[in-house]
Amino acid sequence: MFGGKPPEGDEETPVFVISVAAQLAGMHAQTLRTYDRQGLVSPGRTPGGGRRYSMRDIALLREVQRLSQEDGVNLAGIKRIIELENQVDALRARVAELTEELAAAYAAAEQAAAAAHASYRRDLVPLNQQTAMVVWRPKRR
Numbered sequence: 001m002f003g004g005k006p007p008e009g010d011e012e013t014p015v016f017v018i019s020v021a022a023q024l025a026g027m028h029a030q031t032l033r034t035y036d037r038q039g040l041v042s043p044g045r046t047p048g049g050g051r052r053y054s055m056r057d058i059a060l061l062r063e064v065q066r067l068s069q070e071d072g073v074n075l076a077g078i079k080r081i082i083e084l085e086n087q088v089d090a091l092r093a094r095v096a097e098l099t100e101e102l103a104a105a106y107a108a109a110e111q112a113a114a115a116a117h118a119s120y121r122r123d124l125v126p127l128n129q130q131t132a133m134v135v136w137r138p139k140r141r
Helices: 018-027 031-035 055-069 075-124
Strands: none
Touching: 018 031, 031 055, 031 075, 055 075
16 A cells, blocks of 8 residues: 555645545445535545545544544534634634734834834934044133
């Protein structure tokens, strides 16, 4: 087989036909079709309509099976759990994006403030390099 990894690409690449995916997930192919119809797992499709499963899909199938068999969660509950997990993942990604944007904004603000402060010092406090001290003594008559 493939040693548990797709031959090319990453874990998102849909490469496994339904029979191989069913074997990797430890399920019957009909169960995979049912999960697809119910929206629990959505494999990629070939131009001819055949299902192609990725390693991520296989992991999700195993999680569905675990939740169902070990935790006794029904399929509607599993679908909701998957939706919420996907929502959490999307929110985490958005928080990471916003954190990066905020860090960039802080850096830009600090840079602008530093430039402004540097210009103030030159403009507001002129420095005369030629300083001389003159002592005036009036002449005696």
